[in-house]
Structure formats: C-alpha cells, structure tokens
Amino acid sequence: MAFSLILGQTKALALLSRALKSGRLAHAYLLAGPDGVGKTTVALDLAAVLLCRQPDAEQPCGTCPGCRKFQSSNHPDLLRIRPDGAAIKIDQIRELKKALSFAPFESRQRVVLLEEAHTMRREAGNSLLKVLEEPPANNLLILVGNAAGSLLDTIVSRCQVIPFAPLPLALAAEIIRRRRPELDEAGALALAELAGGCPGQALALEADGILALYRRIVEELLARQGAAAERVERALALAGELAEVKEGMELLLTLLRIFCKNGMSARTATAACAFAPEALRARERWNLHQLSAKMAAIDLAEQALARNCNRGLTSEMLLLDLFDCSTPLT
Ligand SMILES: [Zn+2]
Numbered sequence: 001m002a003f004s005l006i007l008g009q010t011k012a013l014a015l016l017s018r019a020l021k022s023g024r025l026a027h028a029y030l031l032a033g034p035d036g037v038g039k040t041t042v043a044l045d046l047a048a049v050l051l052c053r054q055p056d057a058e059q060p061c062g063t064c065p066g067c068r069k070f071q072s073s074n075h076p077d078l079l080r081i082r083p084d085g086a087a088i089k090i091d092q093i094r095e096l097k098k099a100l101s102f103a104p105f106e107s108r109q110r111v112v113l114l115e116e117a118h119t120m121r122r123e124a125g126n127s128l129l130k131v132l133e134e135p136p137a138n139n140l141l142i143l144v145g146n147a148a149g150s151l152l153d154t155i156v157s158r159c160q161v162i163p164f165a166p167l168p169l170a171l172a173a174e175i176i177r178r179r180r181p182e183l184d185e186a187g188a189l190a191l192a193e194l195a196g197g198c199p200g201q202a203l204a205l206e207a208d209g210i211l212a213l214y215r216r217i218v219e220e221l222l223a224r225q226g227a228a229a230e231r232v233e234r235a236l237a238l239a240g241e242l243a244e245v246k247e248g249m250e251l252l253l254t255l256l257r258i259f260c261k262n263g264m265s266a267r268t269a270t271a272a273c274a275f276a277p278e279a280l281r282a283r284e285r286w287n288l289h290q291l292s293a294k295m296a297a298i299d300l301a302e303q304a305l306a307r308n309c310n311r312g313l314t315s316e317m318l319l320l321d322l323f324d325c326s327t328p329l330t
C-alpha cells in the first residue's frame with residue numbers, strides 16, 4: 001500500500017493495513033484527529049488501492065485504467081464530498097444517496113470520502129445516518145473529521161474510528177521539508193512547533209501568509225514602543241491586515257496565545273524550543289500581569305469571532321490592547 005510513503009501515524013496505518021490484507025474492511029471509517037496530520041492523505045491512499053484493478057501486495061499498480069483515472073482525479077467510483085461553504089449540507093447527502101442507489105461503475109467497490117465531516121449539522125448528519133445504518137453493498141464510506149468536531153454520537157458509533165494524533169516535532173518538520181525543500185531545518189522545526197506537530201497546518205500557515213503576519217505583529221510588539229499616537233497608528237495598521245486574513249484569523253490568534261504563554265513560562269523554556277528567544281524577549285519586556293492581560297485580550301477576540309462579531313472591529317480592539325493603547329498612557 002502507498003501507506004509506506006506516509007510518515008508517522010503508525011497505529012492508524014496498522015489498523016487499516018490489517019483490515020485490507022485480511023479483506024475485512026469495515027463499511028464505514030471515521031478518520032479522526034486534528035487538522036493537517038495526514039487523515040485525507042491516508043484516506044486517498046486507501047482509495048487508490050481499492051480502485052486499482054490489479055493491486056500487488058496492497059499497493060496500487062499505478063498503470064491500470066483505474067489507477068490512471070484516480071491519478072487524474074477522474075475516477076467515477078471515487079466520490080469526494082467537501083463542505084459547500086461552511087458545512088456539508090443536507091442536499092449534498094441527498095445527492096450522495098442518489099449516487100449510492102446505483103452499483104459502482106467500474107470498480108468492485110465505490111469509495112466515498114466525506115471531508116471535514118464534523119461540519120455536518122444535525123439535519124445532514126441524520127440523513128447520512130440512514131446510509132450508515134443500511135450501507136448499500138460495495139461501498140466504502142470514509143469520514144474524515146476533526147476530533148473536536150460536533151459529529152453526532154450516532155454517526156461515530158456506526159463507524160470504525162481510526163484515531164490520528166499530532167506528530168513528534170522532528171517528524172513533522174521532515175514532512176514539511178519534503179513539501180518545501182527550500183526551508184532550512186530550523187525553519188521547518190519552528191513551523192512544526194507553531195502548528196503543534198500538524199504538518200498540514202504548518203504548510204497552510206506558510207501558504208496564507210499567516211506566519212509572516214504573525215512574525216510582523218510579534219516583532220512590532222517586541223520593538224521599542226514609541227509615543228502613544230505612534231502605537232495607536234501601528235496597532236491600527238496591523239489590525240487592518242489581520243482583519244483581511246479571513247480563514248486564518250483564528251489560527252493567528254492561537255499563535256499569539258502561544259507567544260504570550262511561552263513568554264509567561266520563558267524561564268522554564270528549553271533551549272530546544274524554536275521560539276525560546278522570542279519567549280525570553282517577551283518575558284524581559286512584560287511582567288506576568290501584563291502578559292496575562294494580553295492573553296485576556298486574545299480570549300475576548302476569540303469569543304467575539306465565535307459570535308460572528310465584526311472582524312475589523314475585533315481586530316482593532318485586540319491590537320489596541322496588545323499595544324497597550326487602551327490603558328491610561330504615561
Ligand atoms: Zn492499478
């Protein structure tokens with residue numbers, strides 16, 4: 001199986017390989033774990049071997065018509081369902097049910113991949129439940145979801161759950177460097193650490209410019225603070241950029257929280273921590289009370305985002321707080 005190319009996730013791979021070898025795959029799997037740790041990659045590798053016409057030792061041959069169609073994302077027996085907007089909607093599940101009422105077109109087995117399955121609301125989830133209760137023959141359903149999501153218990157209980165975990169940092173850094181060979185070892189390790197051992201999240205941080213903006217905010221915060229008017233101006237300029245980071249705003253807030261937290265525990269930070277220098281500078285710059293006030297400001301911003309408050313206003317309030325513009329000026 002192409003699983004051999006995947007790094008880490010030993011437990012998940014062992015469970016799936018064993019089921020595949022013994023020909024005893026469940027009818028539905030839930031690959032559950034944090035974003036960016038390889039769940040979709042593993043699901044697609046499993047699909048690849050199931051859609052190959054002449055797999056050899058659980059490896060897709062790579063040359064048969066099934067493999068070629070799979071490689072060009074054009075296989076009629078692979079259905080990928082992704083959120084339409086913020087969630088997988090009930091109409092998408094209805095379409096899926098229609099598709100499942102027919103036999104697979106070319107392969108022995110159709111593979112249905114439901115990505116970000118945790119975005120399904122109750123209505124869509126209940127509709128899918130019927131499929132899981134009486135799965136049509138020759139169909140394998142693979143749900144991929146965030147473990148912290150709100151999947152219905154009834155759905156989870158009808159799937160075989162394969163848990164995925166964040167990777168050790170060195171391994172995550174190795175995966176990041178495979179995808180981004182231009183990064184040096186220290187840079188990849190720093191990214192891995194920021195993303196909590198989830199290489200996919202680390203690569204998204206880089207790609208969306210989130211990391212670059214985070215770095216600028218931290219550098220400006222750590223730089224010598226000027227006069228009050230200057231601080232307000234800098235805070236508002238950065239707030240404008242932050243509000244533009246649509247999908248990644250929550251992630252950026254998480255990074256800022258880690259920064260403050262590292263600052264609070266800087267004296268115990270180990271030298272191996274890629275962010276130790278930043279943490280030490282933060283600790284020199286602010287006392288614990290000031291750092292915890294910054295954390296509180298980040299909490300408020302996160303709560304505001306969760307309530308769908310205006311992102312521009314939320315960013316401005318946060319940055320003004322972080323730059324100490326909200327307290328009486330001295
Ligand atoms: Zn093949």
